[in-house]
Amino acid sequence: MEIRFSPAEEAFRAEARAWIEANKPRGPRPDDLRARRAYDCAWQRAMYEAGWAGIAWPKEYGGRGATLMEQLVWFEEYARAGAPDLSTLFVGLNHAGPTLIACGSAEQKAYHLPRILRGDVVWCQGFSEPNAGSDLAALQTRAVIDGDHLVVTGQKIWTSFGHVAEFQELLVRTDPEAPKHKGITWVICEMGLPGMEIRPIKTLAGNSDFCEVFYDGVRIPLGNVVGRLNDGWRVAMATLSFERGTAFIPEQVRLARRVEELAELARTVPGPRGQARAIDDDEVARRLATFRAEVAAMRAMTYRSLSLAARTGVPGAEASLIRLFFSELVQRIDALAMELLAGAGIAGDGPAGEWPERYLTGLSQTIGGGTKEIQRNIIGERLLGLPR
């Protein structure tokens, strides 16, 4: 057991730290989606040219091919420096790209992977539907073969950045007679094809980062199918074996910093029982201290999970525990901020800063990417072996 990193890993850390510090974007990320896209792509391009793009991607596909420990170090430094999160490029780099690496044809890889790595293109996801959320395999968007095309009709929802994307990873039903997991196909859909309509959805936080997408006889070349027809469920799951939880590290580092920011807030706003400073209230102080312990525990869990994966070569099942723990912790932290802000929290003025918006967007943490209820099912059934 060892918590120190090796000299080689520390050398890698120094190199990563120096480069990120010297090259990270200086200005804030714009709110306007098109401007934000340009900002994300420019930063990705800079990382690409310096050889840092695709830190977890294999070298043969242009990635850095970093070891798990180097990925951990990179993402720690990345977040520590306050470098921007992947945002509009997330799906391409962490989802579509790894899926193509695992299941794509030589042509698909040769065309798409360099574009994703360079930050030339934005990808979005077309998985969820109005009637297929937690029960994703119930998806109904139909695709019928017509010559050398798939003709797609249906609707997708919760498609983040769909209105600024070039490509979509799309799950369609190609065999309605087969059992629900067997008749699904994973296909690359070019955005803006005839018959597609993209409508932004306004979230409870007031932004419109995601969309719903309608398909009415949209023709997609059969050559865009990734893997085999009707094998889309396996293709979608293959991504998970590539993703070992390192991409999630920056969020964790940021959360640790958020606790420190909240403590700083508690030193400036009055306490709930009339104290000059909220931090002088025992209950507030202990709730904050619990967060401090919990972010330390989350880091230790990630370290343990990664060192287990590094040793065995297979991703640890603990990832679902970390994910659930993280999502609820975010919400507890944001909720305490709202409590401490009192009137400023509801007015959004004074010391409120970004807390009200963080609080609202944080509500998605226990919904997106599998609700906390689904996460608990996964833990109960796959990790603990409880009956379905």
Place this chain on the structure above:
Amino acid sequence: MDLTLSPEQEAIRDAIRGVLMERSPLTRVRAVVAAEPGIDPDLWRVAGELSWLGLAAPEAAGGAGYGLPEAMLLFFELGRTLAPGPWLGTVLAAELGAPDAAAEVLAGRCRVAVIDDPADRLGAGVRLEGEARHVSDAGAADALLVLGARAVRWCPARAAGVAVDPAPSLDPTRRLARVTFAGAAAVGLDADAARLRLAATVLVAAEAVGVAERALELSVEYGKVRQQFGRPIGSFQAIKHRCADMAVRAEAARSLTVYAAVAVRDGEPDAAVAVHGAKALAGRAALANATDNVQNHGGMGYTWEADAHLYLKRAHLLEQTFGPRAAHLDALAAPWRAA
């Protein structure tokens, strides 16, 4: 960086678990605590022979030459099995080297109870005066290790000026005592009290992790076999999701405890933060999981016969050992509260 068990550490863990499962199942624990002296001398002899007590003691002093992480493995297992006796004080004393009794301590023949006295209520020097309440297993101890703010003292339990009186204990598998010192002459040990307190706290946290994990396992096992409405109750989300929460608590507590043990061993600057966090989260995990385990067992969980209450009661004892959660949280918050 590697927070997994090495093959050697796995072997240590497996060996301890195997012996405890064979020699100290809960039926045996119940029988042992119902009679005098309330511990199992045979188990203690075996623990001595297998070097459990000296896992963290230097080889030159007759120990196994490992460190705090390996001692932690023992306490994970002790928490799972509730094996009776003053393990904590004995392991700490074995690491320090007890005056004139080092070999006896390592062999499990001289058992040591530890008294946590961070405010020096018993005095700061070698003459001890005052009363320590709720001392675990002092009645079965041959010596006392008194851990003050800065000093660590060793005092034979039957020395002049020392009285050990049994006290009621919520936990049937861990006895409590009141220890009264009336000018007892102790021996000062050459030890870093602050570091020893961190090490002790890690070991208590580890025992709590063992309780939390065993409570989870018992719930899962029961959830698979207990049938109601024609289905195993573990298929109901009300039970399944509670078990998932138990798993999250246990994993968070275990990970931070492992981290803390290594940090204390290596003298890392964040060791104290990790230890306070580990004790706070492990204590909470043990209490919450043991409580949930009672509920998951339904009517059976409410009986004396079922084991669920034993884990809950041990969780309460551990919560009060080497600082309750509030004390550790206050330590974590202290830098923020400074002016």
